[in-house]
Amino acid sequence: MNPSSSISVPQMAQAPAKTQPSLEAVRLSKSFLSGVVSIQVLESLSVSLYPGELSLISGPSGCGKSTLLSLMSGLQSPDSGRAMALGEDLGSMSVRALEKFRLRHTGFVFQGFNLFPALTALEQVQLPLGYMGLSAKEALQRSRDALDEVGMSHRSHMRPAQLSGGEKQRVAIARAMAKQPELLFADEPTSALDAESGQRVIDILHRAARKHGTTVLCVSHDPRLVRHADRVLGMEDGSIRSDRRQVAAIKESSI
Ligand SMILES: Nc1ncnc2c1ncn2[C@@H]1O[C@H](COP(=O)(O)OP(=O)(O)OP(=O)(O)O)[C@@H](O)[C@H]1O
Ligand SMILES: [Mg+2]
Numbered sequence: 001m002n003p004s005s006s007i008s009v010p011q012m013a014q015a016p017a018k019t020q021p022s023l024e025a026v027r028l029s030k031s032f033l034s035g036v037v038s039i040q041v042l043e044s045l046s047v048s049l050y051p052g053e054l055s056l057i058s059g060p061s062g063c064g065k066s067t068l069l070s071l072m073s074g075l076q077s078p079d080s081g082r083a084m085a086l087g088e089d090l091g092s093m094s095v096r097a098l099e100k101f102r103l104r105h106t107g108f109v110f111q112g113f114n115l116f117p118a119l120t121a122l123e124q125v126q127l128p129l130g131y132m133g134l135s136a137k138e139a140l141q142r143s144r145d146a147l148d149e150v151g152m153s154h155r156s157h158m159r160p161a162q163l164s165g166g167e168k169q170r171v172a173i174a175r176a177m178a179k180q181p182e183l184l185f186a187d188e189p190t191s192a193l194d195a196e197s198g199q200r201v202i203d204i205l206h207r208a209a210r211k212h213g214t215t216v217l218c219v220s221h222d223p224r225l226v227r228h229a230d231r232v233l234g235m236e237d238g239s240i241r242s243d244r245r246q247v248a249a250i251k252e253s254s255i
């Protein structure tokens with residue numbers, strides 16, 4: 001699938017001065033078996049991502065975006081190469097250490113929201129904080145703050161069935177942000193949403209990067225997101241083909 005030997009390596013966008021990368025893919029390769037055929041999805045892909053930025057990996061369906069996100073977040077392991085997060089090699093961690101690392105340092109936002117039907121918005125956000133060992137009082141405070149930050153305080157007692165798609169996604173983002181993770185991963189966070197809700201969601205993710213210095217890695221094939229990212233990496237057939245920084249469009253008043 002990926003005849004990348006003839007592809008020239010793109011010029012990488014200039015790194016922010018004096019900042020260490022918080023996420024690094026180092027010559028990552030990954031293939032999957034489809035029947036008896038092995039499909040090479042990523043081939044020796046390297047990229048460094050930095051704190052305080054929303055980096056968007058954009059590219060057509062099937063080019064390997066979700067695979068890259070899952071390798072960089074430790075959800076899957078590469079066939080070869082290394083995924084480094086906050087200076088640590090995810091591949092050298094035990095299953096338990098990796099679980100702990102992911103609980104403590106990472107937040108996830110997915111296309112399908114992944115909310116529990118029986119829990120209120122506030123309870124959805126509180127739940128992982130309990131697993132992290134926070135006191136009930138601190139978990140409650142952080143959850144309220146996070147819901148406030150995404151403009152959902154007034155819906156905190158509602159269950160998913162009572163919320164719109166955009167509202168559900170904002171609860172999912174509050175749940176991820178309440179953990180105060182250094183690394184926030186979003187896989188197609190806007191593709192189930194209309195344009196206006198999608199814009200709100202990307203603005204919230206962008207603000208998380210700006211305000212909290214979070215490294216936000218968002219993958220999407222939605223071209224509407226491109227102008228809202230600080231850095232746009234174009235992916236095709238398992239390789240990064242373009243990489244540019246830009247002044248992102250942000251609408252601070254969108255909540
Ligand atoms: N667990 C798996 N087993 C077999 N093949 C897989 C698996 N995961 C991904 N693939 C294949 O790898 C390729 C890349 O998949 P991936 O989900 O990373 O693409 P994507 O860029 O995220 O696409 P989309 O925009 O549709 O979400 C696809 O051809 C897919 O079928
Ligand atoms: Mg995908």
